[in-house]
Amino acid sequence: xxxxxxxxxxGTRGGIKRKVGLTAGVLLMLGxxxxxxxxxxxxxxxxxxxxxxxxxxxxxxxxxxxxxLYERYSPVESKTNQPRxxxxxxxxxxxxxxxxxxxxxxxxxLPGKVTEVKPDTSAQLGSVIIDHDTDGDGTxxxxxxxxxxxxxxxxSSSGIRVGDYVTETTVIGTVDRAKRYNPHLHIQQVSRxxxxxxxxxxxxxxxxxxxxxxxxxxxxxxxxxVSADWQDGNMxxxxxxxxxxxxxxxxxxxxRPAEIQLHYKIGSSGKWKxxxxxxxxxxxxxxRYRIDLKKATGAAKGQKVYVYAAAxxxxxxxxxxxxxxRHGLWPQFYKQPDRVLYAASSARADAASRMFTIx
Amino acid sequence: xxxxxxxxxxxxxxxxxxxAAGIALADSGIWARADKATGRQAADQGFLVHMPGRAxxxxxxxxxxxxxxxxxxxxxxxAAEGSTGTFTAKLAADGLNQTLTFRYAQSGSxxxxxxxxxxxxxxxxxxxxxxxxxVAASIYRLDPEKRTLxxxxxxxxxxxxxxxxxxVSGGSAKMVVWGQRASLSPDGTxxxxxxxRNITVTGNEDGExxxxxxxxxxxxxxxxxxxxxxxxxxxxxxxxxxxxxxIVQVDSGSGASAKLVxxxxxxxxxGSHLLSQTTDGxxxxxxxxxxxxxxxxxxxxxxLRSIASSDAGPxxxxxxxxxxxxxxxxxxxxxxxxxxxHTFEEPAGASIIGVSWQDEKTLLVQARNRTTAGExxxxxxxxxxxxx
Numbered sequence: 001x002x003x004x005x006x007x008x009x010x011g012t013r014g015g016i017k018r019k020v021g022l023t024a025g026v027l028l029m030l031g032x033x034x035x036x037x038x039x040x041x042x043x044x045x046x047x048x049x050x051x052x053x054x055x056x057x058x059x060x061x062x063x064x065x066x067x068x069l070y071e072r073y074s075p076v077e078s079k080t081n082q083p084r085x086x087x088x089x090x091x092x093x094x095x096x097x098x099x100x101x102x103x104x105x106x107x108x109x110l111p112g113k114v115t116e117v118k119p120d121t122s123a124q125l126g127s128v129i130i131d132h133d134t135d136g137d138g139t140x141x142x143x144x145x146x147x148x149x150x151x152x153x154x155x156s157s158s159g160i161r162v163g164d165y166v167t168e169t170t171v172i173g174t175v176d177r178a179k180r181y182n183p184h185l186h187i188q189q190v191s192r193x194x195x196x197x198x199x200x201x202x203x204x205x206x207x208x209x210x211x212x213x214x215x216x217x218x219x220x221x222x223x224x225x226v227s228a229d230w231q232d233g234n235m236x237x238x239x240x241x242x243x244x245x246x247x248x249x250x251x252x253x254x255x256r257p258a259e260i261q262l263h264y265k266i267g268s269s270g271k272w273k274x275x276x277x278x279x280x281x282x283x284x285x286x287x288r289y290r291i292d293l294k295k296a297t298g299a300a301k302g303q304k305v306y307v308y309a310a311a312x313x314x315x316x317x318x319x320x321x322x323x324x325x326r327h328g329l330w331p332q333f334y335k336q337p338d339r340v341l342y343a344a345s346s347a348r349a350d351a352a353s354r355m356f357t358i359x
Numbered sequence: 360x361x362x363x364x365x366x367x368x369x370x371x372x373x374x375x376x377x378x379a380a381g382i383a384l385a386d387s388g389i390w391a392r393a394d395k396a397t398g399r400q401a402a403d404q405g406f407l408v409h410m411p412g413r414a415x416x417x418x419x420x421x422x423x424x425x426x427x428x429x430x431x432x433x434x435x436x437x438a439a440e441g442s443t444g445t446f447t448a449k450l451a452a453d454g455l456n457q458t459l460t461f462r463y464a465q466s467g468s469x470x471x472x473x474x475x476x477x478x479x480x481x482x483x484x485x486x487x488x489x490x491x492x493x494v495a496a497s498i499y500r501l502d503p504e505k506r507t508l509x510x511x512x513x514x515x516x517x518x519x520x521x522x523x524x525x526x527v528s529g530g531s532a533k534m535v536v537w538g539q540r541a542s543l544s545p546d547g548t549x550x551x552x553x554x555x556r557n558i559t560v561t562g563n564e565d566g567e568x569x570x571x572x573x574x575x576x577x578x579x580x581x582x583x584x585x586x587x588x589x590x591x592x593x594x595x596x597x598x599x600x601x602x603x604x605x606i607v608q609v610d611s612g613s614g615a616s617a618k619l620v621x622x623x624x625x626x627x628x629x630g631s632h633l634l635s636q637t638t639d640g641x642x643x644x645x646x647x648x649x650x651x652x653x654x655x656x657x658x659x660x661x662x663l664r665s666i667a668s669s670d671a672g673p674x675x676x677x678x679x680x681x682x683x684x685x686x687x688x689x690x691x692x693x694x695x696x697x698x699x700x701h702t703f704e705e706p707a708g709a710s711i712i713g714v715s716w717q718d719e720k721t722l723l724v725q726a727r728n729r730t731t732a733g734e735x736x737x738x739x740x741x742x743x744x745x746x747x
Contacts (some may be wrong), residue, residue, distance in 0.1 A: 066627065070410070079603065219428055250495050
């Protein structure tokens with residue numbers, strides 16, 4: 001499975017360098033569909049809708065004390081659950097990258113049972129998958145988290161192995177040293193306990209960390225493109241920003257996208273267009289945006305509109321010469337609408353869009 | 360200041376010692392006798408802190424306004440006893456111009472700033488009451504009384520400047536970590552921190568361990584790449600867990616180092632002992648003052664999920680998996696000096712989820728009810744519970 005090609009060391013073959021993330025979310029509350037599966041549109045990234053729920057209050061995989069009790073919110077430095085190249089829909093980044101130090105301990109975010117341990121020999125370096133026990137009753141719940149680019153704590157007999165039950169204070173590995181990639185933890189929720197499963201998909205992680213603060217992961221939004229979805233009447237809310245390292249402050253800033261476009265068609269046989277109305281900033285602290293779907297599309301009450309959104313940053317310092325890398329799209333999907341600005345591929349746009357009934 | 364513990368152990372350096380201690384297995388009474396608090400509590404340099412647990416996080420999640428994305432309730436830390444307040448301090452240095460919020464508890468001797476990872480930084484309280492704050496990939500000094508923040512680390516080392524950026528490899532320049540993971544030596548004279556400042560020279564992000572001499576202000580590299588800090592011993596040596604590369608001991612003065620454990624281990628360090636498990640069923644116990652090592656077995660010891668040590672020792676708390684594929688754990692209290700152990704089953708219907716020491720005799724055990732998911736913290740008085 002294609003996990004991460006974003007942090008290759010200089011000079012390594014394949015050449016795509018470290019990425020800086022575009023994290024964006026768009027939200028809506030649709031009663032009809034609670035999730036969209038791969039079968040719907042050939043997606044790699046599974047949608048999760050809903051703003052109030054919390055799957056389980058997970059701990060962070062990084063800790064600041066040797067006992068593993070104090071959480072550490074490492075900055076998210078990646079585009080999350082998006083193709084890096086939005087035009088071709090290729091080179092996906094499944095999950096999120098956390099800026100952790102080389103050799104830093106990696107802890108299980110919840111208790112659970114280890115389903116896969118890969119040693120440090122694969123293209124993605126080492127990895128571990130855990131079937132997490134989200135309700136704490138001692139039984140795994142089929143919620144799989146994969147921890148990648150680590151040296152699994154598995155090379156000695158006391159290290160972890162498949163079948164082990166681990167707790168939140170169990171060290172499952174350490175962040176790999178700068179070999180193939182610059183050191184970081186790649187973390188993602190997946191749908192299967194084995195990374196080689198043919199039908200494996202990447203899930204949203206946002207709901208694990210919905211509780212976090214604006215200072216850390218912006219209530220989980222850093223960790224997922226679709227961070228929360230909310231529809232109030234015809235108003236569609238989204239969270240969108242680009243996470244970029246700031247050379248002046250040595251911090252990751254959350255920068256507003258240059259614009260957030262709404263692409264739409266009215267009725268199933270309509271023609272795809274880009275609205276001249278853009279999403280407007282609703283809350284500057286949380287970087288929430290919104291748009292009135294009725295006004296933006298001109299649709300009448302009772303009409304069905306199909307939409308997808310594109311949050312576009314002014315530039316991407318990681319890929320300064322490629323406009324194709326500046327987009328983040330909602331809904332998430334592996335095969336993006338090609339040439340998204342013009343919606344040239346109506347079939348892909350159809351597959352990716354969400355439908356609303358104008359009120 | 361840690362107590363220096365003199366241990367008289369004779370024999371060979373590696374002494375295989377199997378103890379079949381007369382253990383009070385399944386002494387469930389310990390949980391009934393212990394003080395019990397709701398939620399998760401842990402110690403921060405001896406100070407009791409309420410940590411956000413499941414319930415706190417779920418309440419915070421449900422308080423988020425779906426339109427604005429803002430939470431009405433935070434899942435943050437709080438003083439376990441007494442009230443918790445906040446204050447702000449402005450950080451205007453190194454190109455930063457921001458206001459940080461800090462939580463504090465009013466203790467008898469003044470303000471105690473609380474660790475608050477949800478506020479976006481890490482901190483370390485110094486003996487003089489001031490606090491080191493890790494933010495923007497560097498370390499700053501907070502005076503909680505004056506509510507001021509100031510530069511702590513030097514802005515340049517040799518030809519390397521703090522504001523320099525790492526080499527560009529086709530993309531953006533790499534961010535330099537100037538300092539993080541600050542830790543104070545037991546004698547209070549040296550501060551250990553980790554940095555990637557050499558990235559501007561090497562292009563490598565594995566980082567280095569540096570020491571700041573708090574008496575002279577000098578800063579120098581003391582050891583190469585290495586994380587995580589396990590702790591310090593009474594001789595001002597620190598111990599790094601290098602994962603599969605073992606555990607290394609480093610003298611904070613000379614920089615002399617020695618690898619004490621090869622390969623991955625479940626491990627912990629107190630001022631007097633290093634414990635490491637590399638093989639199920641046994642535990643290596645190293646006396647750090649003499650260098651002598653023993654092997655502990657028995658007391659139901661199988662596979663360790665974690666170990667917690669107090670700063671001074673000699674007691675260690677082991678979270679042991681009798682069956683590593685099962686959720687069940689036992690708590691083993693081991694005196695590393697005498698190698699006597701006491702084993703306890705988990706609280707009825709609950710899972711142990713974390714252990715930490717408030718001081719050398721007080722152990723905090725976090726547990727989660729397997730039916731209700733309710734979390735609680737047991738406060739064990741080891742002096743009363745374990746009679747030797």
